[in-house]
Amino acid sequence: MPLTLLECDKPIPEREKHTYIKKSGECIVPMCNVQTTPGDLTERGCTYAGCMGVVGGPVKDVIHLVHGPIGCAFYTWGGGRRQNLSDNTQFHRKYCFSTSMQEANIIFGGEQKLHKAILEAYERFPDVNGVFVYATCVIGLIGDDINNVCKQASKEIGVPVIPFSCEGFRGVSQSLGHHIANDVIFEHIVGTKEPDEVTPYDINIIGDYNIQGDLWIIAPLFEAMGLRILCTFTGNASIDDLAMAHRAKLNVMHCQRSTPYICQLMEEKYELPYMPVSLFGIEQTSKALRDVASFFGLEDKAEEVIESEVAKILPEIEYYKEQLRGKRVFIYQGAPRAWHWIKLMEELGMEVVGAATTFGHTDDYEKIIERIGDGALVIDNPNSVELREILIGYKPDLFISGLKEKFLAYKLGVAFVNGHSYERGPYAVYSGFLKFAKDIHTTINHPVWKLIEGRA
Numbered sequence: 002m003p004l005t006l007l008e009c010d011k012p013i014p015e016r017e018k019h020t021y022i023k024k025s026g027e028c029i030v031p032m033c034n035v036q037t038t039p040g041d042l043t044e045r046g047c048t049y050a051g052c053m054g055v056v057g058g059p060v061k062d063v064i065h066l067v068h069g070p071i072g073c074a075f076y077t078w079g080g081g082r083r084q085n086l087s088d089n090t091q092f093h094r095k096y097c098f099s100t101s102m103q104e105a106n107i108i109f110g111g112e113q114k115l116h117k118a119i120l121e122a123y124e125r126f127p128d129v130n131g132v133f134v135y136a137t138c139v140i141g142l143i144g145d146d147i148n149n150v151c152k153q154a155s156k157e158i159g160v161p162v163i164p165f166s167c168e169g170f171r172g173v174s175q176s177l178g179h180h181i182a183n184d185v186i187f188e189h190i191v192g193t194k195e196p197d198e199v200t201p202y203d204i205n206i207i208g209d210y211n212i213q214g215d216l217w218i219i220a221p222l223f224e225a226m227g228l229r230i231l232c233t234f235t236g237n238a239s240i241d242d243l244a245m246a247h248r249a250k251l252n253v254m255h256c257q258r259s260t261p262y263i264c265q266l267m268e269e270k271y272e273l274p275y276m277p278v279s280l281f282g283i284e285q286t287s288k289a290l291r292d293v294a295s296f297f298g299l300e301d302k303a304e305e306v307i308e309s310e311v312a313k314i315l316p317e318i319e320y321y322k323e324q325l326r327g328k329r330v331f332i333y334q335g336a337p338r339a340w341h342w343i344k345l346m347e348e349l350g351m352e353v354v355g356a357a358t359t360f361g362h363t364d365d366y367e368k369i370i371e372r373i374g375d376g377a378l379v380i381d382n383p384n385s386v387e388l389r390e391i392l393i394g395y396k397p398d399l400f401i402s403g404l405k406e407k408f409l410a411y412k413l414g415v416a417f418v419n420g421h422s423y424e425r426g427p428y429a430v431y432s433g434f435l436k437f438a439k440d441i442h443t444t445i446n447h448p449v450w451k452l453i454e455g456r457a
């Protein structure tokens with residue numbers, strides 16, 4: 002019974018192709034990265050959300066201007082789900098910029114409004130080093146020439162004004178938005194500035210968005226091995242950091258869904274190699290440090306860092322492992338974290354009973370299926386009705402997902418950790434893993450669950 006149809010999916014039997022139960026010796030990839038079936042209340046984000054919300058938005062010293070109705074711009078607000086921290090706290094994520102397109106602009110065109118908005122925003126915030134303009138659905142429909150407006154405005158204000166044609170309807174999910182953001186940043190920014198100096202030990206960390214400060218615990222490990230971080234793409238990055246990224250010696254690629262595009266482009270144009278890594282948990286982080294170190298001949302330094310960092314957390318991790326052994330978990334993440342974290346759960350002695358992604362591609366599911374145990378459920382892009390059936394049917398002790406699913410879990414009395422935007426993170430590398438383990442332990446063992454009637 003490789004593919005399966007959930008009870009709630011009987012009215013939309015197409016969902017069967019997206020729902021797989023792992024059988025040993027077999028790898029059937031559930032249908033993924035395709036258009037959502039009509040009637041399926043998907044939880045996916047749109048292309049604009051992936052472009053602005055994930056890759057573009059973390060750049061800290063530019064105005065992020067949403068060209069579209071104000072409803073789309075709400076996504077840009079610094080609170081809620083957006084936790085990409087930066088050290089430019091007086092500006093970044095503090096303001097929301099939008100052309101707020103109205104009916105008359107839709108009818109007569111929004112180019113003038115966009116031009117005026119760029120000039121006005123720059124006049125109010127003249128210290129920024131650029132403007133990113135994001136096109137939403139309606140802009141694609143009415144056909145505003147945002148490239149031309151941005152070119153003209155850039156001449157007038159003297160800083161780059163960069164158009165992202167990331168209309169929400171363009172792709173099947175936010176994943177295309179990541180790709181578009183990579184392409185635009187590569188085309189308009191990377192290689193436009195030279196660093197004052199380069200060293201033989203310069204790296205870029207690609208595909209980390211500094212969620213609750215992940216980068217601020219990742220970077221010191223590489224620096225302790227003697228490496229210099231030239232650019233982070235795009236967590237806490239400035240436009241200049243991105244412009245000089247082409248001079249690094251190695252791209253260390255963390256999120257392997259949102260960034261292989263730019264790594265491949267930089268490899269082709271600048272012969273800059275890249276190395277996929279996972280920076281979650283002890284085993285994967287140690288492997289990442291060893292792999293990167295061996296590229297630079299810094300193996301001894303890596304062993305020193307690993308030994309010292311692991312020693313700091315191991316006694317407590319052992320404690321949590323004892324407490325969590327055998328607990329069952331269902332993981333639902335954007336894409337790569339689903340497979341990164343199967344390993345983490347193993348390190349904590351937990352059993353993964355199911356895994357899902359919102360926008361995973363075939364290679365994400367191949368890795369999930371390779372890592373997950375027999376009988377586990379692997380489902381692409383589950384909606385909340387499906388999630389309810391899964392949580393009731395599989396009865397996991399823990400659900401690791403994002404903010405949208407948190408309250409469903411609570412209503413069903415299922416312990417929950419927000420692995421998407423975090424709430425008590427960061428969760429990366431060694432110290433983050435300890436926090437993660439502690440949060441998992443706290444939520445699973447919280448006495449509140451015993452008070453909930455009708456627990457799933």
Ligand code: SF4
Pocket residue numbers: 047048049050069072073136137138139168169170
């Ligand atoms: S789908 Fe279109 S209208 Fe909706 S948020 Fe995305 S860009 Fe805006």
